[in-house]
Amino acid sequence: MELSERDQKVLEAVVNDYIKTGEPVGSRVISKRHGLNVSSATIRNVMADLEEMGLLYQPHTSAGRVPTEKGLRFYLDSIAEFKKLESKERALIRRAFQESTRDFKELLRKTSHVLSKFCKQAAVVLWPRLALTRFKHIEFIRIRVRQILVILISRSGLVQHYTLHWDEDISQDELDKFSRYLNELLEDIPLGEVKKRVLNEMHKEKVLFDELYSRALAMTQQVFQAGFENSDIYIEGQINLLNSPEFTDVQRLRRILEAFEDKSRIIRLLDMTLNVSEGVQIILGPEMELKELHEIGLISSPYRRGDTLLGALGVIGPLRMDYSKIIPVVEFTADLLSELLEEPVEE
Amino acid sequence: MELSERDQKVLEAVVNDYIKTGEPVGSRVISKRHGLNVSSATIRNVMADLEEMGLLYQPHTSAGRVPTEKGLRFYLDSIAEFKKLESKERALIRRAFQESTRDFKELLRKTSHVLSKFCKQAAVVLWPRLALTRFKHIEFIRIRVRQILVILISRSGLVQHYTLHWDEDISQDELDKFSRYLNELLEDIPLGEVKKRVLNEMHKEKVLFDELYSRALAMTQQVFQAGFENSDIYIEGQINLLNSPEFTDVQRLRRILEAFEDKSRIIRLLDMTLNVSEGVQIILGPEMELKELHEIGLISSPYRRGDTLLGALGVIGPLRMDYSKIIPVVEFTADLLSELLEEPVEE
DNA sequence: CGCTAGCACTCAAGGGAAATGAGTGCTGAT
DNA sequence: ATCAGCACTCATTTCCCTTGAGTGCTAGCG
Helix, strand or coil, X not given: CCCCHHHHHHHHHHHHHHHHHCCCECHHHHHHHCCCCCCHHHHHHHHHHHHHCCCEECCCCCCCEEECHHHHHXXXXXHCCCCCCCHHHHHHHHHHHHCCCCCHHHHHHHHHHHHHHHHCCEEEEECCCHHHCEEEEEEEEEEECCEEEEEEEECCCCEEEEEEECCCCCCHHHHHHHHHHHHHHCCCCEHHHHHHHHHHHHCCHHHHCCHHHHHHHHHHHHHHHHCXXXXXXXXXXXXXXXXXXXXXXXXXXXXXHHHHHCHXXXXXXXXXXXXXXXCCEEEEHHHCCCXXXXXXXXXXXXXXXXXXXXXXXXXXXXXCCCHHHHHHHHHHHHHHHHHHHCCCCCC | CCCCHHHHHHHHHHHHHHHHHCCCECHHHHXXXXXXXXXXXXXXHHHHHHHHCCCEECCCCCCCEEECHXXXXXXXXXXXXXXXXXXXXXXXXXXXXXXXXXXXXXXXXXXXXXXXXXXXXXXXXXXXXHHHCEEEEEEEEXXXXXXXXXXXXXXXXXXXXXXXXXXXXXXXXXXXXXXXXXXXXXXXXXXXXXXXXXXHHHCCHHXXXXXXXXXXXXXXXXXXXXXXXXXXXXXXXXXXXXXCHHHCCHHHHHHHHHHHHCHHHHXXXXXXXXXXXXXXXXXXXXXXXXXXXXXXXXXXXXXXXXXXXXXXXXXXXXXXXXXXXXXXHHHHHHHHHHHHHCCCCCX
């Protein structure tokens, strides 16, 4: 698709005005407000062309134009240029993180809070993919007969736990031995490799004939099979969606919030973005499979530790949101979070 | 306030119809539908009386009557009789809990899910007051230099953790000693008494001169001071509020959801109910201090283990909700949760 | 040939008058 | 005491008209 400079300017103007006002924008406004020195009639011709290309759309004959999803996409991909976040804003966000503890969960929660506050939209933060974090510590606690609480801690301080039912009752003393054995065995390996390591170990001779070892391994196997899969997500600031006039219609709002309720979908959505790119991504509603979310957009970015992409964070808002503000915020926040997760060099 | 039998019947009819339809109810409907064999004119007279007493209210001259908060209160306290939940429903709720693990958090989350699903309103479940649960295990993990992850497990399997910054760096070996010492010291005492016990211990001679002990105690002191206070709450099904026509007005809805956003208020609210009574309580919006919540009602009940009231759960909905359904559900769910929390006798 | 001024046309949105109907209060009869 | 009947009130709905923003088209201009 080729657009002349002027065509692009007109499209840009339409998108910008539409994002600002939410109303269809007419030719007159554009010819007046924006620097193109042509009459409204000319703009109309251009707009008619853009409409033919499927970039604009007219709600009804006597209304102005609204960008289509295709138009928005084209604008975002080929026309708009997004700056880095201003240093003033950067400082503000940094400050918001200042007081927060270094507790992992707390940090993620804080992140979602900050994002939703600064972008005035709903924010999502995906938990790190467990498989990528490294083993630090495991502990088995006997809660009651045949019921064992398994606690897993990753090197970065992420705590996971899972309640396990076991066929026979095991004393706390023995469980302590399990812990000691496993803590040594699994030291510092990525959680994603635990299963493999355990399987390997199970076939070693010294283990095959040692009841304690093999039970410990069997238990670990089961726990990692069932227990620690759950990736989770923090969603915050859904109320902000109420700010947008497009969601004053309760039915629409309902559909969308319902989609949020089922977190697994959002998780999958964010998870997908992890495989695609390293930087900020924009996914427009109509590009998602979920038709409940057709009317919203997602701006997301992965966060990392070192070179591994751990998880993702993002902002969810109406298609008509302030990309020029939100994109830099998302970008910076992701960087900041990555920075905070960076392991300091041991002194 | 004294009401004749007939007056009560009329009030009841108004409340019931209003709850069902959400519209002001007129005299004609009442004289027809409900078993009182009097004409609408007579009903009108009765209604006029009830209005004078402040139990009913007329939005405008030619509209029917709506119960006032006072009227609703009177109805709930003195007129309505709530049955136990039907056994069919009971079985359904039991079933919903069937598959769930015995993991504490999972259980609470499940509870909020079940409540919101069965009552078709928003549900809240307050975490147990930590102070009332008993000590099971504490563990200190060195995450990085001068940063220690403290994990606390209560006897019922509730896991809490907190990231602690400590002035000097302590090796994992030493931390393990801390754990062993404290696990013995604090065995099985209620968490609310930990601080006292620690303080006591600090003054004992054998501790005063032992560096390890006193450091461990100091650390515990600090953790329990700052870390484990946070009571939390699960809120689920807020979307259900959108079902009620009274909240299709976005502004109202906004106010209410905003109040939800700040969980601490809701926590305080539920926490208060814990001190009042043992059974189901109904708090009507106007009775709360928070004027944001004037338009909603809360039906809550404590849950317990044995004889101690641990926490509370409840349903939040419009003032006009189906009390006759929800009250029994809340009551039963609280009982069921208490039952599930019951510690089985050790075999 | 590209641009523009001008004009007729379209259509959503706003506003006001009239119709509708649910519900009341009061009165006089039973 | 209770009720039938009637006049009255007032929110809600419906309809129609006006308004104004915006378009497409065409003829004329540089």
